[in-house]
Amino acid sequence: MKVFTNLNELIKRLYAERKLLHALFQARLRFDFSYEEAAEFVENEKNLRLLIDYGVIRQEGDLIELEEIYQHFFEDVLRLNEDITSSTVEENLQSLKDNIDFYLKERTHPDAQGKYVRKIMRSLRNISTQASTKTIELKRVINDTFRQERNYEIKRTKLENYLSTLESISSLIRQTERLLEEKRETLDVLTTDDRITRLILDVKIQFKDVFHSLIELQRTIRDYLNQIDAHNRLVRLIRRLKYLKDQLTWERTTNVREILEKCSNVALENTSYYTTKISLSFLRNSDEALDIIADARKSISRLKSLKNTPAIPLKEYELNAECIVEDFVDSDTMANAFFASSQDLYSFVINYPYAKPQQKERKVEYYLEIIQNHYHKLRITDEWRQDGNVEYPLIYNLP
Amino acid sequence: MKYEQQVFERLSKGGFISSESVDETTRRIFIDLDDCRDEYADYFARIGFILEEGNQYYYFSRKESKSSIADKLKKFGHWVDVLDFLKAWEPSFGPGFSFMTADLVVMIDSDIELRDKASTLYDNKARHDEIAERLVEELSKQGFIEIIDDVARRYKVTSAYRYLEDIVNLIAFNDEDEITD
Numbered sequence: 001m002k003v004f005t006n007l008n009e010l011i012k013r014l015y016a017e018r019k020l021l022h023a024l025f026q027a028r029l030r031f032d033f034s035y036e037e038a039a040e041f042v043e044n045e046k047n048l049r050l051l052i053d054y055g056v057i058r059q060e061g062d063l064i065e066l067e068e069i070y071q072h073f074f075e076d077v078l079r080l081n082e083d084i085t086s087s088t089v090e091e092n093l094q095s096l097k098d099n100i101d102f103y104l105k106e107r108t109h110p111d112a113q114g115k116y117v118r119k120i121m122r123s124l125r126n127i128s129t130q131a132s133t134k135t136i137e138l139k140r141v142i143n144d145t146f147r148q149e150r151n152y153e154i155k156r157t158k159l160e161n162y163l164s165t166l167e168s169i170s171s172l173i174r175q176t177e178r179l180l181e182e183k184r185e186t187l188d189v190l191t192t193d194d195r196i197t198r199l200i201l202d203v204k205i206q207f208k209d210v211f212h213s214l215i216e217l218q219r220t221i222r223d224y225l226n227q228i229d230a231h232n233r234l235v236r237l238i239r240r241l242k243y244l245k246d247q248l249t250w251e252r253t254t255n256v257r258e259i260l261e262k263c264s265n266v267a268l269e270n271t272s273y274y275t276t277k278i279s280l281s282f283l284r285n286s287d288e289a290l291d292i293i294a295d296a297r298k299s300i301s302r303l304k305s306l307k308n309t310p311a312i313p314l315k316e317y318e319l320n321a322e323c324i325v326e327d328f329v330d331s332d333t334m335a336n337a338f339f340a341s342s343q344d345l346y347s348f349v350i351n352y353p354y355a356k357p358q359q360k361e362r363k364v365e366y367y368l369e370i371i372q373n374h375y376h377k378l379r380i381t382d383e384w385r386q387d388g389n390v391e392y393p394l395i396y397n398l399p
Numbered sequence: 400m401k402y403e404q405q406v407f408e409r410l411s412k413g414g415f416i417s418s419e420s421v422d423e424t425t426r427r428i429f430i431d432l433d434d435c436r437d438e439y440a441d442y443f444a445r446i447g448f449i450l451e452e453g454n455q456y457y458y459f460s461r462k463e464s465k466s467s468i469a470d471k472l473k474k475f476g477h478w479v480d481v482l483d484f485l486k487a488w489e490p491s492f493g494p495g496f497s498f499m500t501a502d503l504v505v506m507i508d509s510d511i512e513l514r515d516k517a518s519t520l521y522d523n524k525a526r527h528d529e530i531a532e533r534l535v536e537e538l539s540k541q542g543f544i545e546i547i548d549d550v551a552r553r554y555k556v557t558s559a560y561r562y563l564e565d566i567v568n569l570i571a572f573n574d575e576d577e578i579t580d
Contacts, residue, residue: 021416150489150491151490153489188436234567235486235490236566237480237568237570238482238483238486239483240572241567241570242482245480250476251472253572253573253574254570254572254573256472256475257472260468260471260472261468261471263460263471263566264461264463264464265451266410266411266412266413266460266461267413267414267415267458268413269413269466269470269474270474294495374458380552
């Protein structure tokens with residue numbers, strides 16, 4: 001991995017790729033920033049590779065993310081950190097202790113002591129600013145967690161963690177105060193002027209403010225935890241009640257019956273509708289009512305007239321059951337007609353007015369049918385005629 | 400006391416008036432109710448309604464209930480089903496929570512537990528979108544939710560919803576130990 005040789009180079013590089021860094025920072029909680037997506041933010045892919053080489057961003061498979069160290073730096077500076085710990089305050093307290101110790105050991109070298117005096121003042125300032133920024137951040141994070149974390153168990157655990165962070169910050173403040181008290185004599189003579197005394201005073205005032213906020217925050221967290229517990233209890237109650245209801249035992253295992261017996265809320269009644277009668281004096285005495293009556297009259301008469309207009313009567317055949325006309329020729333009817341005529345049978349059958357046009361073969365069939373059924377009523381002659389491919393004897397009815 | 404009629408119309412049908420209603424008139428009615436609560440209470444007491452105050456909502460009760468205990472058990476039983484379903488869908492469902500009907504349908508489609516619970520909510524509804532529609536309609540008719548976006552069909556839960564939770568909280572179980580598990 002390459003390392004930036006100086007700050008100037010680092011800042012230049014970060015500035016050149018500010019678009020990508022901005023996008024990555026915004027997507028830091030999503031973990032779904034792809035390499036292709038990242039390539040759109042840089043001029044060429046070489047720049048992207050360069051950032052990876054320098055350890056500013058990290059490539060995990062197809063995904064790109066900001067290196068931890070840079071992400072933390074940005075979050076700390078912008079005060080967006082989600083994970084708040086008391087560790088930095090603790091480190092500063094340790095360095096304060098050490099530096100006071102070193103100062104005392106360097107009694108014989110006033111030049112070297114000056115270095116430690118500066119370090120002591122720096123640690124003091126750090127502790128107070130850290131404590132107050134951490135408290136402010138904690139407040140924001142606690143509120144965010146309570147409002148936005150939708151999983152109740154995670155929410156509870158997170159809030160409990162914040163509670164312990166909060167306690168450790170307040171214990172660090174107490175330790176620092178104790179240290180300042182113990183080393184008071186040493187500290188008071190650190191500088192020739194009253195700079196250190198003033199600084200200690202400022203720090204103490206700030207601690208007091210922070211302490212008050214911490215107590216307030218502690219109260220808020222406990223309040224939130226109580227709300228979560230109440231909510232969890234409610235969810236369990238509902239589950240249990242539903243279970244007992246489905247088991248049909250809830251009237252016996254709970255006091256739901258008593259509660260509902262006592263409770264006469266309208267919300268639990270079936271919806272009632274109020275019907276009111278129209279005022280007669282209003283109908284009699286006002287012009288408005290006259291219009292209403294006229295309107296009502298009209299609509300009633302329209303209804304009536306529709307009801308009273310008779311429909312056109314149905315025709316006889318429309319009343320009959322529907323019948324299907326089949327292509328059927330009654331040879332008996334045909335025979336009877338034949339007996340009234342003087343034609344020969346074949347010509348009669350061929351020229352008979354059928355309901356539907358018939359094939360010649362069918363007509364020959366009817367011809368044969370009539371001969372079979374009415375044989376004794378027919379006079380069959382010996383004379384034969386020909387019609388196309390059909391040869392037939394001349395048949396007449398008996399005189 | 401300016402809104403006797405509106406208060407009567409809303410509350411006598413079993414509705415609620417919530418403080419953070421989307422509808423401005425309702426909010427104004429709530430403020431007036433809050434300001435002249437005693438006057439309103441006296442006024443309605445004369446016609447047999449008791450004005451009750453919950454946490455940020457008002458409703459009516461009577462001295463003597465008009466419906467039988469069996470009816471009340473049935474009706475409250477249905478609300479228990481609804482509560483159980485809503486909590487299973489979204490544990491944070493409560494006043495201030497907002498949702499879209501479409502979200503609900505998607506969740507019923509994808510979650511087997513919800514599907515099971517949804518199927519028992521209404522006798523004659525089987526399709527998931529129909530169940531969601533019916534539920535939303537019922538909740539909004541009762542005043543537990545209000546529409547805040549007509550186009551997206553987004554609803555917000557009102558403080559009146561606490562009424563249901565409050566009744567559940569009143570109920571004591573004979574075997575208290577099992578619940579605290």
